[in-house]
Amino acid sequence: xxxxxxxxxxxxxxxxxxxxxxxxxxxxxxxxxxxxxxxxxxxxxxxxxxxxxxxxxxxxxxxxxxxxxxxxxxxxxxxxxxxxxxxxxxxxxxxxxxxxxxxxxxxxxxxxxxxxxxxxxxxxxxxxxxxxxxxxxxxxxxxxxxxxxxxxxxxxxxxxxxxxxxxxxxxxxxxxxxxxxxxxxxxxxxxxxxxxxxxxxxxxxxxxxxxxxxxxxxxxxxxxxxxxxxxxxxxxxxxxxxxxxxxxxxxxxxxxxxxxxxxxxxxxxxxxxxxxx
Amino acid sequence: xxxxxxxxxxxxxxxxxxxxxxxxxxxxxxxxxxxxxxxxxxxxxxxxxxxxxxxxxxxxxxxxxxxxxxxxxxxxxxxxxxxxxxxxxxxxxxxxxxxxxxxxxxxxxxxxxxxxxxxxxxxxxxxxxxxxxxxxxxxxxxxxxxxxxxxxxxxxxxxxxxxxxxxxxxxxxxxxxxxxxxxxxxxxxxxxxxxxxxxxxxxxxxxxxxxxxxxxxxxxxxxxxxxxxxxxxxxxxxxxxxxxxxxxxxxxxxxxxxxxxxxxxxxxxxxxxxxxxxxxxxxxxxxxxxxxxxxxxxxxxxxxxxxxxxxxxxxxxxxxxxxxxxxxxxxxxxxxxxxxxxxxxxxxxxxxxxxxxxxxxxxxxxxxxxxxxxxxxxxxxxxxxxxxxxxxxxxxxxxxx
Numbered sequence: 190x191x192x193x194x195x196x197x198x199x200x201x202x203x204x205x206x207x208x209x210x211x212x213x214x215x216x217x218x219x220x221x222x223x224x225x226x227x228x229x230x231x232x233x234x235x236x237x238x239x240x241x242x243x244x245x246x247x248x249x250x251x252x253x254x255x256x257x258x259x260x261x262x263x264x265x266x267x268x269x270x271x272x273x274x275x276x277x278x279x280x281x282x283x284x285x286x287x288x289x290x291x292x293x294x295x296x297x298x299x300x301x302x303x304x305x306x307x308x309x310x311x312x313x314x315x316x317x318x319x320x321x322x323x324x325x326x327x328x329x330x331x332x333x334x335x336x337x338x339x340x341x342x343x344x345x346x347x348x349x350x351x352x353x354x355x356x357x358x359x360x361x362x363x364x365x366x367x368x369x370x371x372x373x374x375x376x377x378x379x380x381x382x383x384x385x386x387x388x389x390x391x392x393x394x395x396x397x398x399x400x401x402x403x404x405x406x407x408x409x410x411x412x413x414x415x416x417x418x419x420x421x422x423x424x425x426x427x428x429x430x431x432x433x434x435x436x437x438x439x440x441x442x443x444x445x446x447x448x449x450x451x452x453x454x455x456x457x458x459x460x461x462x463x464x465x466x
Numbered sequence: 467x468x469x470x471x472x473x474x475x476x477x478x479x480x481x482x483x484x485x486x487x488x489x490x491x492x493x494x495x496x497x498x499x500x501x502x503x504x505x506x507x508x509x510x511x512x513x514x515x516x517x518x519x520x521x522x523x524x525x526x527x528x529x530x531x532x533x534x535x536x537x538x539x540x541x542x543x544x545x546x547x548x549x550x551x552x553x554x555x556x557x558x559x560x561x562x563x564x565x566x567x568x569x570x571x572x573x574x575x576x577x578x579x580x581x582x583x584x585x586x587x588x589x590x591x592x593x594x595x596x597x598x599x600x601x602x603x604x605x606x607x608x609x610x611x612x613x614x615x616x617x618x619x620x621x622x623x624x625x626x627x628x629x630x631x632x633x634x635x636x637x638x639x640x641x642x643x644x645x646x647x648x649x650x651x652x653x654x655x656x657x658x659x660x661x662x663x664x665x666x667x668x669x670x671x672x673x674x675x676x677x678x679x680x681x682x683x684x685x686x687x688x689x690x691x692x693x694x695x696x697x698x699x700x701x702x703x704x705x706x707x708x709x710x711x712x713x714x715x716x717x718x719x720x721x722x723x724x725x726x727x728x729x730x731x732x733x734x735x736x737x738x739x740x741x742x743x744x745x746x747x748x749x750x751x752x753x754x755x756x757x758x759x760x761x762x763x764x765x766x767x768x769x770x771x772x773x774x775x776x777x778x779x780x781x782x783x784x785x786x787x788x789x790x791x792x793x794x795x796x797x798x799x800x801x802x803x804x805x806x807x808x809x810x811x812x813x814x815x816x817x818x819x820x821x822x823x824x825x826x827x828x829x830x831x832x833x834x835x836x837x838x839x840x841x842x843x844x845x846x847x848x849x850x851x852x853x854x855x856x857x858x859x860x861x862x863x864x865x866x867x
Contacts, residue, residue, distance in 0.1 A: 209849075218857045221858025227858055248848070252777050255847060
């Protein structure tokens with residue numbers, strides 16, 4: 190038996206805003222009957238202010254799916270589209286006093302329906318927007334795309350495959366994509382953690398700078414017969430030395446600014462101060 | 467929540483019969499002895515074990531020496547299958563069905579990782595097994611065929627006696643997981659070719675934590691639990707005397723009530739089922755065209771989801787269960803419905819009502835009163851309905867599992 194909060198029960202038993210707005214300004218449809226849950230969100234939007242004047246939902250799914258959908262409609266009413274776009278699945282879950290971890294995908298479905306509805310409105314209602322269309326599908330059982338998984342990892346700070354399944358349903362069917370999900374998680378966090386230069390150890394910092402020098406800087410310099418090497422690191426100060434044809438070259442100052450500094454600031458940390466002998 | 471409980475989930479577990487509760491009580495008190503002891507105090511308990519064994523044997527039409535007490539149905543299943551594989555170490559093939567209980571299915575999946583080949587027999591749209599498919603599946607090195615007597619979700623009964631004959635004709639042992647069938651349909655193993663049969667106490671009004679395995683006399687056997695001499699060396703571990711006594715008493719009651727189960731209980735089930743089909747549009751009985759247990763009804767309601775139905779019914783004191791994804795923690799409909807090819811619009815909204823001899827007309831009245839408005843309410847919330855396009859279908863491309 191799931192441990193639902195009182196608020197989930199309340200929003201399940203007496204859901205607010207059930208129905209469909211006639212001639213809506215925006216529609217978001219997510220999920221399918223095959224996937225086990227589906228949500229159709231319809232919005233009335235004031236053209237001048239882009240404020241959501243009314244929101245209604247129809248949901249096929251479990252108690253937490255119905256409660257999450259109803260919660261979403263309550264949360265978006267009165268907000269502008271820009272404000273509403275900032276609502277995450279965490280916000281929906283918090284509104285309900287929390288959801289069991291296995292049911293977090295219900296809140297994600299709400300977030301996706303809202304995203305689809307906003308895209309539908311901004312796209313001039315030309316055609317129905319399918320989130321993730323033309324994107325790579327990772328989980329074929331539940332049609333979950335890479336971008337949906339990456340967004341869930343980012344918003345909810347997910348670290349395990351099980352968590353990703355709880356939040357997106359990806360991997361919950363035939364389980365063939367578990368390895369792929371695992372790789373997405375690892376790659377995401379590898380990248381995230383490397384980005385934070387200030388939290389690296391001195392050795393990590395040096396290795397990272399040398400990697401950028403050898404992969405992104407020196408191949409360019411070598412075309413002119415020169416290269417650059419790291420001499421020292423003092424806080425944000427990176428001390429380098431030009432060698433080969435670059436050593437003493439009149440245009441080495443420009444190279445330092447346009448190539449070396451640009452690459453290091455972009456790929457290592459924007460706060461670096463670059464100096465060269 | 468209402469005060470009155472309408473318990474219609476007897477395939478999940480049953481209430482302990484008051485007579486059973488009474489029978490086991492002394493063994494928590496003054497009769498605590500170990501039946502293996504040489505002194506009068508413990509040794510006396512042996513006779514209660516013997517009596518229980520006779521009662522279970524009588525329910526199955528077997529001899530008492532053919533009954534082994536275990537801790538649960540799962541242990542019985544594991545014991546039977548491992549025993550066959552150890553008894554015939556040169557045989558590397560097993561046959562079972564796609565709709566078995568996980569107690570058998572997950573063991574078979576594990577065995578596949580250990581160098582065994584497993585053939586999983588399919589079922590038709592009504593959940594029926596094809597004996598021709600079984601014949602074709604058997605190989606010279608098939609060690610054991612394990613086919614459930616009755617399915618826990620749909621209640622569909624398999625022709626296990628015929629299946630056992632076919633297995634024997636190719637030199638394979640035959641085991642049946644009869645956890646759902648024992649006590650609900652007459653069983654006479656003396657007349658059958660079935661080599662091993664699993665049963666579970668808590669499905670027939672004994673407590674949880676006791677099961678039994680029938681092993682036909684003369685069948686090669688290798689124990690699962692090794693240690694002491696209990697159960698004539700076939701299942702080590704000090705006997706769970708109170709629970710064995712309870713199972714014996716429950717078996718006696720089941721035999722007495724077999725007529726009621728197939729008469730009054732079946733009539734209640736039929737009234738519930740027909741009543742719901744009449745009151746709710748777009749409802750279907752899964753396995754309705756097959757031979758079924760008298761107590762089980764598996765009904766799918768189109769365009770609504772099972773967990774939502776169960777929670778709303780629970781508010782009204784009605785306890786049932788669902789093969790839908792959300793309730794089990796898995797995300798897909800049950801393997802049984804997938805194997806039967808139950809239409810997707812129904813599969814997620816399927817509810818199992820399972821009755822017992824304690825079920826009453828009042829319980830059925832409650833279901834017929836409460837279920838139709840619950841389905842109607844959930845259909846108002848659902849974006850899907852008859853004649854409306856199903857969105858998202860193109861996204862869920864079918865692919866091989």
